[in-house]
Amino acid sequence: MQIGQNLNEEIRRIFTAYLENKSLRKTPERFAILEEIYSRNDHFEVESLYVSMKNKNYRVSRATVYNTLDLLVECNLVSKHQFGKGISLYEKSYGYKQHDHLICTDCYKVVEFCDPRLQNIQNMVGQLLNFEISHHSLIFYGKCTKEGCTERPQNV
Amino acid sequence: MQIGQNLNEEIRRIFTAYLENKSLRKTPERFAILEEIYSRNDHFEVESLYVSMKNKNYRVSRATVYNTLDLLVECNLVSKHQFGKGISLYEKSYGYKQHDHLICTDCYKVVEFCDPRLQNIQNMVGQLLNFEISHHSLIFYGKCTKEGCTERPQNV
């Protein structure tokens, strides 16, 4: 589809600009990882991304995946979350409206939400305490009611 | 001091009630860990708590510390944070007003703040998405300005 193609070009452009600005090399691995991430629609962990690429017979190492994820987080193409199970989850972030997460403590389902008032809090707190706030993490923990919470962990 | 003594009795009472309710044993180790935690005023990591107790010649194992921390988190006497460095930080939570955290991405300084508007957001989001929200985690990441940010990691 045309839109997907445009998005793909756009994120490559952003990553390229970032790499050039930082005098980092534009290696094929870095762009392959970026592309793999943007072909996904979930909150994924490093191992899952690594396995996906291995399954496609792409030759990458975990070290490169970790390294590239750091770069992508730094240029805001990917966001990183610590949802509390000691394991980091990532998701693509370009073209998505800012959102936060709600996690079911029974089944680990992740739901996204957005509340503009948070931005006000962020601005005020930063000004009050002399911080230049660059980003935030807001997670609500609870139990999903009504909907079919299975109490069985899902692969999020 | 009298207040400290009352607090100490109060948290023991809460923990005791929790253990009895869950039919768990009231072992001396569990209360020793609780007491050690409430004698601290910082955000601490497991290893630090373990070492503190070892230094006082108290015989505990890491396994018991981890086990007890889980219990204390579950009965709301302790709160657990994932500040993003892959390592969990804990703090006592009874008798403290609810607060959130601001972290300097250069020196890792942790500052606490409180904004009552967050409660409104929490209530609204929970109602809207059919979640019974039990707790949350809000972290602002940024750089401290004006004050002397050393860019050197502190032991938080």
Place this chain on the structure above:
DNA sequence: CTCGGTGCAAAGCTTTTGCATCCGC
């Protein structure tokens, strides 16, 4: 007396690091 809890050490998992090789610039 029972069996849950503990200490200790080994194992598990995610992430980082060291090093030889490779390739972008």
Place this chain on the structure above:
DNA sequence: GCGGATGCAAAAGCTTTGCACCGAG
């Protein structure tokens, strides 16, 4: 060709687990 980047595997760091012993109920 140089030096950054990669792949691989080993190592590191936090947390969990297995097992024999202990002690709370």
